[in-house]
Amino acid sequence: MGEEVQLSDLQLGLLRILWDRGEATALEVHSALVERDRGLAPTTVSTMLSRLEKKGAITHRTEGRQFIYRALVGxxxxxxxxxxxxxxxxxxxxxxxxxxxxxxxxxxxxxxxxxxxxxxxxxxxxxxxxxxx
Amino acid sequence: MGEEVQLSDLQLGLLRILWDRGEATALEVHSALVERDRGLAPTTVSTMLSRLEKKGAITHRTEGRQFIYRALVGxxxxxxxxxxxxxxxxxxxxxxxxxxxxxxxxxxxxxxxxxxxxxxxxxxxxxxxxxxx
DNA sequence: CCTGTAGTACTACGGTTGTCGTTCATGGGT
DNA sequence: ACCCATGAACGACAACCGTAGTACTACAGG
Known part of the structure; x- marks a missing residue:
């Protein structure tokens, strides 16, 4: 059953973007985030995405040189x-x-x-x- | 305007105890916590209480050798x-x-x-x- | 083949949380 | 007056978050 995963604001923000779009590259997520409200470096977003993936909340497939992320938790x-x-x-x-x-x-x-x-x-x-x- | 203070589970647990009792010594909080569900060392509880106080969520008065804590945030x-x-x-x-x-x-x-x-x-x-x- | 570029991986660093062990001060009992 | 029990203060440490600079790698253009 659903584990007790505590999500922070930023994490929720990233998830939100993936939920809204279905899929997105790291850069797309970054842009969306910047547009929304926060001015983070692209690398920061990538780091967060990786960590989220390590925890099993999201996943990605590789297309060409880019990672396309997708949420795993609904x-x-x-x-x-x-x-x-x-x-x-x-x-x-x-x-x-x-x-x-x-x-x-x-x-x-x-x-x-x-x-x-x-x-x-x-x-x-x-x-x-x-x-x- | 309410500040955006993010509370963790444990913090919420401590606050809950103070809310329920009004006031409590560190040891009382510890006992209550142990009875509820978690088996933490008394020192752990004290540490948490101090940190919560440093952040302004709770306060204490000294009575004899003990600290009596009280919640500041409602x-x-x-x-x-x-x-x-x-x-x-x-x-x-x-x-x-x-x-x-x-x-x-x-x-x-x-x-x-x-x-x-x-x-x-x-x-x-x-x-x-x-x-x- | 060589290089530039795009985009991920690695590393780092200051904060906070959860978790305690250890030390220190002090008041009470003998 | 002395020792001990009691409880706070301090310090430690691993994990994780937010943040980002730098290193590496592979593909594209010449």
Missing amino acids: EVDVRRSMLSRVTDYFFGGDVSALVSHLVEGRGVDPDDALRLQQLLAERSGGAEEHDDA | EVDVRRSMLSRVTDYFFGGDVSALVSHLVEGRGVDPDDALRLQQLLAERSGGAEEHDDA
């Missing part, structure tokens, strides 16, 4: 892992407690609230088998 | 910070997108779904907020 897995970290640490593993927290806090405007209500309705009464709380 | 702040990291990285900062994701995934049972619907109803105007003209 975005969903990482997302789930980070989310469950938060859930476990702060909500005792209770997802709906987290949802409550998010809903109670600012950040969900009325429109979204409506949309989410419908989503929940499908989820709770989809089979119309509700025990009518 | 649980809510750390929670918010970790949550917004996830939100930003995976949902472009859109909290309700995160909520949707959570609701769509398995982990919210029908009872909770009902409860959350009500919560959202209040939030979306079903209960005529007073600040609303």
Whole structure:
């Protein structure tokens, strides 16, 4: 099952680029990173990519002289892992407690609230088998 | 504005203990940690506590020969910070997108779904907020 | 064949984390 | 007054991160 791999910001950034593009050469990753926000040297990016590969998070194939990198860990897995970290640490593993927290806090405007209500309705009464709380 | 302090698992664990008890001596923290799950040497815990203090996350007062530690960063702040990291990285900062994701995934049972619907109803105007003209 | 160039590999260095052992100060008991 | 137990302070070390300069290698053009 998913191991507890802690990713740093930069690592997440690199992964993000690979997730978005599917594949990319070291240089492409570098450019994307520079465009996004960070001004790192190309070698730095390569180093990070290698280390990420050594840890099994990504892989590459060689095409001509270049390395084409591709993510091995899925975005969903990482997302789930980070989310469950938060859930476990702060909500005792209770997802709906987290949802409550998010809903109670600012950040969900009325429109979204409506949309989410419908989503929940499908989820709770989809089979119309509700025990009518 | 919350600073971007990245906390590791262990650090979070120490903080958790201080949050739960309010205050604790190094030894108490160590015992709690051992009871929880990890078998670390007392000195290790002390070291970590010192480093956490150097970074301003916690503080201590001296009572007799012992140090009584207390958290300086609030649980809510750390929670918010970790949550917004996830939100930003995976949902472009859109909290309700995160909520949707959570609701769509398995982990919210029908009872909770009902409860959350009500919560959202209040939030979306079903209960005529007073600040609303 | 020789060389320039592109692009990876290697090395390095200052920080931080996790992990302790060891030393040092001190207050309490005899 | 003296010794010991208790607990903090200091130092160490391996692993990993962010950062990047330099070395090496292989392909392309002449």
